[in-house]
Amino acid sequence: MTERSLVEAINLALSRAMTEDESVLVLGEDVGVDGGVFRATAGLIDRFGAERVRDTPISEAVIAGVSVGLAAAGFRPVAEIQFMGFSLTVLDQLVNHASRLRNRTQGRLTCPMVLRAPYGGGIHALEHHSESFEALFTHIPGLRVVIPSSPRRAYGLLLAAIRDPDPVVFFEPKRLYRLAREEVADDGEALPLDQCVTLRNGSDLTVVTWGAMCHDTLMAAKTLEDEGIEAEVIDVATLRPLDFATILTSVEKTGRCLIVHEAVMTGGFGGEIAARLAEHALMSLLAPVKRVTAWDTVVPYPRHESHFIPSPARIAAAAREIMEFA
Amino acid sequence: MRNRTGRATRQMTQGETMARAATKSPSRASSATSATKRSTRSTKTAKATADVPSNEALVGYYKQMLVIRRFEEKAGQLYGMGLIGGFCHLYIGQEAVVVGMQAAIGEGDTVVTSYRDHGHMLACGMEARGVMAELTGRIGGYSKGKGGSMHMFSREKNFFGGHGIVGAQVPIGTGLGFRHKYQKTDRVSLTYLGDGAVNQGQVYESFNMAALWKLPVIFIIENNKYGMGTSVQRAAAGPSLAERGHAYGIPGEEVDGMSVLAVKAAGEKAVKHCRAGKGPFILEMKTYRYRGHSMSDPAKYRTKEELNKMRQEHDPIDNLRRVLMEQGVAEDALKKVDREIKDLITDAADFAQQSPEPDPSELWTDILVDA
Numbered sequence: 001m002t003e004r005s006l007v008e009a010i011n012l013a014l015s016r017a018m019t020e021d022e023s024v025l026v027l028g029e030d031v032g033v034d035g036g037v038f039r040a041t042a043g044l045i046d047r048f049g050a051e052r053v054r055d056t057p058i059s060e061a062v063i064a065g066v067s068v069g070l071a072a073a074g075f076r077p078v079a080e081i082q083f084m085g086f087s088l089t090v091l092d093q094l095v096n097h098a099s100r101l102r103n104r105t106q107g108r109l110t111c112p113m114v115l116r117a118p119y120g121g122g123i124h125a126l127e128h129h130s131e132s133f134e135a136l137f138t139h140i141p142g143l144r145v146v147i148p149s150s151p152r153r154a155y156g157l158l159l160a161a162i163r164d165p166d167p168v169v170f171f172e173p174k175r176l177y178r179l180a181r182e183e184v185a186d187d188g189e190a191l192p193l194d195q196c197v198t199l200r201n202g203s204d205l206t207v208v209t210w211g212a213m214c215h216d217t218l219m220a221a222k223t224l225e226d227e228g229i230e231a232e233v234i235d236v237a238t239l240r241p242l243d244f245a246t247i248l249t250s251v252e253k254t255g256r257c258l259i260v261h262e263a264v265m266t267g268g269f270g271g272e273i274a275a276r277l278a279e280h281a282l283m284s285l286l287a288p289v290k291r292v293t294a295w296d297t298v299v300p301y302p303r304h305e306s307h308f309i310p311s312p313a314r315i316a317a318a319a320r321e322i323m324e325f326a
Numbered sequence: 327m328r329n330r331t332g333r334a335t336r337q338m339t340q341g342e343t344m345a346r347a348a349t350k351s352p353s354r355a356s357s358a359t360s361a362t363k364r365s366t367r368s369t370k371t372a373k374a375t376a377d378v379p380s381n382e383a384l385v386g387y388y389k390q391m392l393v394i395r396r397f398e399e400k401a402g403q404l405y406g407m408g409l410i411g412g413f414c415h416l417y418i419g420q421e422a423v424v425v426g427m428q429a430a431i432g433e434g435d436t437v438v439t440s441y442r443d444h445g446h447m448l449a450c451g452m453e454a455r456g457v458m459a460e461l462t463g464r465i466g467g468y469s470k471g472k473g474g475s476m477h478m479f480s481r482e483k484n485f486f487g488g489h490g491i492v493g494a495q496v497p498i499g500t501g502l503g504f505r506h507k508y509q510k511t512d513r514v515s516l517t518y519l520g521d522g523a524v525n526q527g528q529v530y531e532s533f534n535m536a537a538l539w540k541l542p543v544i545f546i547i548e549n550n551k552y553g554m555g556t557s558v559q560r561a562a563a564g565p566s567l568a569e570r571g572h573a574y575g576i577p578g579e580e581v582d583g584m585s586v587l588a589v590k591a592a593g594e595k596a597v598k599h600c601r602a603g604k605g606p607f608i609l610e611m612k613t614y615r616y617r618g619h620s621m622s623d624p625a626k627y628r629t630k631e632e633l634n635k636m637r638q639e640h641d642p643i644d645n646l647r648r649v650l651m652e653q654g655v656a657e658d659a660l661k662k663v664d665r666e667i668k669d670l671i672t673d674a675a676d677f678a679q680q681s682p683e684p685d686p687s688e689l690w691t692d693i694l695v696d697a
Contacts, residue, residue, distance in 0.1 A: 034555035034627060057525035057561040058492045058553050086491065089527075125412035126474050128490045297689050301463040301474050302411030307686045 028080030064090035084119035085128025099142030122175030124302035156191030202230035205256035220315035255286035287325035417445035422642035426589025439518035454674035466681030493526030503543035522553020542600035568610035583611030
């Protein structure tokens with residue numbers, strides 16, 4: 001097996017899917033000749049040709065809409081939007097069309113498309129190049145929202161997303177693109193699109209997170225371990241539909257829950273998890289559910305990014321507060 | 327190549343027409359502004375009638391272009407030193423466009439552009455110190471270090487940004503044109519966009535509204551041949567970007583964007599059109615960026631030969647320098663200008679490194695009015 005970075009795993013999954021299924025097409029800005037702004041699609045045009053790997057004009061709304069049309073007609077388009085911050089004009093196509101095609105046609109038409117976009121901070125950019133607004137998408141019935149946090153999960157989840165018969169929004173934490181490598185077998189094995197992944201077992205509190213925050217949370221968990229606090233860390237991975245059962249089971253065991261996300265707090269997806277815990281786990285909770293998130297402000301310029309995005313220290317501090325409560 | 331009138335007689339080659347005409351026959355310079363390629367009924371070539379500027383004015387344009395060039399070179403250095411975060415899009419090669427357009431407008435006219443914006447700000451009269459300090463994210467920057475390279479503004483200089491989303495500034499510029507008309511001024515909105523942006527839907531929604539309501543908007547398409555890594559030929563259908571407003575009845579012209587005088591002449595014509603209440607105008611500036619799309623772009627999608635040819639034969643600053651020498655401007659005077667600019671940029675770079683970083687508490691300011 002070969003060790004691969006997350007972005008290489010994405011590339012591998014795309015290659016695999018295109019090899020297996022001729023209806024898989026890749027389209028986006030600079031995805032072909034240039035190989036993608038983060039090189040996620042590097043080499044695909046050489047292997048599969050410019051007919052299947054399409055450089056598009058800078059027209060995000062149309063990239064999404066063309067994908068809906070292709071998908072409705074039986075193709076499996078995998079569209080790339082260069083940064084999540086550029087995806088706001090695609091919302092119309094995703095919300096008003098992609099997500100509702102199955103429902104409107106009672107399944108006579110479906111929309112098996114994937115829309116990939118790098119998201120999140122950590123590359124010292126700002127605003128459009130660093131934002132995390134996955135909650136805009138998790139709000140929409142009929143869309144799947146997937147966020148991998150490791151090369152292996154990126155490979156398996158992307159294959160699953162491409163094979164899935166419904167529209168999937170696939171957000172890739174760009175800070176992790178080249179941060180770590182792990183062995184990724186090109187075995188064609190997809191991962192389930194409706195399951196959380198428990199990254200670490202623990203009995204004292206449950207920390208629920210996703211994307212790049214998985215890494216910071218695991219670092220915090222290590223610190224807490226040294227202090228005698230055993231955190232269970234859950235990577236949500238598939239935000240919609242949410243595998244709440246795994247989270248609930250863990251919280252019933254630990255009695256405490258901390259939710260960590262890189263997006264700003266208000267209206268963030270952490271609020272949805274907290275609300276469900278309030279509805280279903282009240283009698284198991286020993287302490288209030290807490291959230292560690294970015295502050296409710298605009299992504300700042302690089303030097304203040306570390307104040308904005310949750311750090312292992314902030315995560316550990318919040319965990320201690322929960323432990324001190326009860 | 328060129329007939330006696332100095333007018334281009336073959337397909338346009340950027341800068342060349344102007345340079346030759348200007349060098350050999352300065353008095354005819356402004357008649358050689360046109361890009362004759364693909365001229366159609368709706369896309370007339372620019373036949374400028376403006377007077378040839380004085381030596382003093384020419385030196386002024388030279389100075390402004392060189393300020394932008396040296397500023398950008400310094401920004402590239404600071405980026406390389408890790409002092410500038412995020413993405414940084416340099417304007418080197420395109421200087422004649424903003425300097426020529428700025429020379430064509432007056433007090434109260436507004437400017438808006440996208441993210442390759444340092445040159446526009448400097449041309450608008452914004453200070454090099456404030457722009458550079460914004461790049462380095464310092465409190466002395468135009469956005470107090472919160473906006474970065476792509477997000478700066480100046481109410482005083484009527485510069486409405488610096489915007490990061492491709493094409494999204496075009497409706498904003500249309501709104502500025504609406505304001506000019508609504509307030510019954512004869513001011514115009516210079517709305518810049520790139521060749522990549524011309525394939526965004528909101529550009530056409532803007533064209534329609536601007537034409538429908540006869541708004542004084544000059545849509546300046548800076549065609550530097552590449553939208554990120556994709557060439558115009560691979561991204562844009564149709565014979566000419568200048569014709570993109572045809573369906574809305576918006577006149578358009580191709581302009582040699584490597585010649586500041588050609589730009590100025592075309593700009594003056596468009597401004598006159600707008601001030602007369604005739605509605606919007608499109609100028610397609612044929613230009614070229616010497617650097618990658620951003621500092622992180624190695625620009626492998628084009629050849630070194632192509633780049634070198636542009637630099638050697640069509641450089642807007644070198645060409646104007648030659649004109650100035652022909653006009654009898656002393657080399658010493660130009661060297662003095664060069665030195666002054668070097669000092670200005672060194673000062674800006676020093677300031678940008680010495681100005682304090684904003685306090686973390688700035689994270690919570692300017693979200694809503696009382697925040």
